Amino acid sequence: MSGQARGSQWTLAFLPAFPIVLLVLRLWQLSRQDLDTMLLLVQNVGPLDLVSSLVITLIWVPPVVVLTVRVLGLLYQVSAGADAKPSWLAGGADRTPDWAVAAAVMWAATAWQAQYLPVLAMVTAAIAGLTVRHRHPQRVRLIRAVCLLLPLGLAIAEYAWFGPAIVDAVHRGEIVVALLLLVPPLLAPLLAGPIPASVARSATHAPAAAGALIGPVVLGAIFLRAPVLPSVALELKPESGAPRGEIVLAGVVTVDDTMTTLLDDQGAVRFVPNDRVASKTLCAGAEQIPPSRVEAHGWLVGQSALQWVLPSRHTPRSGDPRCEGRPVKG
Numbered sequence: 001m002s003g004q005a006r007g008s009q010w011t012l013a014f015l016p017a018f019p020i021v022l023l024v025l026r027l028w029q030l031s032r033q034d035l036d037t038m039l040l041l042v043q044n045v046g047p048l049d050l051v052s053s054l055v056i057t058l059i060w061v062p063p064v065v066v067l068t069v070r071v072l073g074l075l076y077q078v079s080a081g082a083d084a085k086p087s088w089l090a091g092g093a094d095r096t097p098d099w100a101v102a103a104a105v106m107w108a109a110t111a112w113q114a115q116y117l118p119v120l121a122m123v124t125a126a127i128a129g130l131t132v133r134h135r136h137p138q139r140v141r142l143i144r145a146v147c148l149l150l151p152l153g154l155a156i157a158e159y160a161w162f163g164p165a166i167v168d169a170v171h172r173g174e175i176v177v178a179l180l181l182l183v184p185p186l187l188a189p190l191l192a193g194p195i196p197a198s199v200a201r202s203a204t205h206a207p208a209a210a211g212a213l214i215g216p217v218v219l220g221a222i223f224l225r226a227p228v229l230p231s232v233a234l235e236l237k238p239e240s241g242a243p244r245g246e247i248v249l250a251g252v253v254t255v256d257d258t259m260t261t262l263l264d265d266q267g268a269v270r271f272v273p274n275d276r277v278a279s280k281t282l283c284a285g286a287e288q289i290p291p292s293r294v295e296a297h298g299w300l301v302g303q304s305a306l307q308w309v310l311p312s313r314h315t316p317r318s319g320d321p322r323c324e325g326r327p328v329k330g
Contacts, residue, residue, distance in 0.1 A: 018216065022223050023050045029224050032267025040269060044254040044261070045228060057226040058219060063108035067123050068211065070096050071191070072204040074130035079200035087201070089208050101127060114308075115177050115292065115301040118158050118184035122191065125151045129192025147192040155185035165296035177292050177301060229253060229263060233322035234272060235279045245278055247325045283323035 027045070031037035073093020077084050084090060108120050129147035136142055159166075162181045169178035195203055229251030238245040250262035250270065260277065262270045292302040299308050321328055 019051075019054060022054060022220055025220060026050065026053075026224055026226070026228060030228060030263070030267070034267060037263070037267060037269055040253065040261075041263070049228060053226045053228050054223060057223050059111045060108070061219065063104040063111070066096060066100060066104035067108070067120075067127065068208065069093055070101055071123055071127050071130065072208050074127065074134055075191070075195065076200050076204040078130050078133045079194040079204075080197050081194075083197060085201070087205065089205055098131075110306045111304055113291075113302055113304050114296060114299055115180045115294075118162065118181055121154045121158060122151075122184040122188040125154055125188045126191035133192075133194070148189060151185070151188035151192060154188065158185050162296050162301075165294050165301055169292075169294045169301075172294060174292055174294055177294050181301070231283045232262075233281050233283050233320065233325075234260070234262070234277055235322055235327055236272065236276050237278045244327055247322055247327060248272065249283070249323070249325060279322070279328065281320050281322055283320065 027038050027041050027050075031041055069089065069092040073089045073091075076087070077090050077093070105120065105124050109117065112120060128150060129143070132139070132143055132146045158181075166178050166181045169175070169181065194200075232250065232252050234248040234250075236245040236248060248262060248264075248270065250264040253261040253263050253269070255261070255274075258274055260272045260274060262272060264270065292300065294301045
């Protein structure tokens with residue numbers, strides 16, 4: 001068995017363990033590395049809660065992997081030509097069927113935030129152009145149409161749709177958003193063509209290897225910020241002699257007939273008797289606040305198409321004074 005095949009087997013063996021490690025690390029981080037608190041969370045936080053949080057937080061990842069392997073593998077094969085040597089990247093591109101790439105594009109179109117859709121269009125155009133160059137190198141007209149006219153048409157459509165959003169982003173000072181909407185259509189025709197054969201292997205395999213090494217760390221850091229417990233604000237009844245009750249901001253671990261168990265941001269567990277609770281409300285966490293206020297025809301660029309199309313619950317709870325630690329007047 002070759003070294004590459006053995007490496008693939010080890011990768012497939014460790015891949016199912018990665019989500020489990022992420023889930024355990026999330027509970028460990030949530031408990032602030034306190035074993036007793038972690039055991040309390042393990043006892044009361046259901047596996048479905050953790051898996052749901054993992055899926056929603058990292059739903060954008062599979063298309064990234066599929067499309068990156070395909071575009072870099074094709075770029076290496078087209079650029080190196082007959083001198084292309086077997087590699088894990090080229091092999092991954094060859095083993096990825098066209099239907100899987102199409103499914104990844106549709107997945108990304110619905111799951112990625114709108115600000116990344118120009119990047120998706122750029123990568124899709126590059127894959128189409130490189131595929132035509134790789135499979136039909138003699139069909140010059142087809143190559144010209146797919147590698148030049150297709151990116152040009154996509155660029156016109158993107159600028160027509162995101163043009164007002166680009167201007168709005170510049171006015172708001174959100175330069176990163178403006179660049180994400182402006183630059184990818186300009187780069188699309190360049191990615192559909194070969195690069196010098198002398199640097200083809202390093203230019204494609206080095207970014208792929210770096211992504212494979214850094215990617216799990218980045219995914220872990222992202223998931224460690226994902227919400228697991230519902231954030232609430234509890235207004236407690238005032239104790240004897242106190243003018244007003246206390247406001248408790250924390251995540252709900254569990255609620256039974258007599259007690260509400262809470263976990264605050266510092267990892268401290270608090271048990272509140274239910275008869276002391278005067279009122280409570282859900283509070284929007286920081287992860288629920290849109291990262292950008294830039295809009296494209298009423299579509300926040302920080303939202304995905306799925307979030308935009310599906311009905312969502314818009315409540316004033318983010319403006320509830322209890323979520324800011326203040327009691328309700330009345």
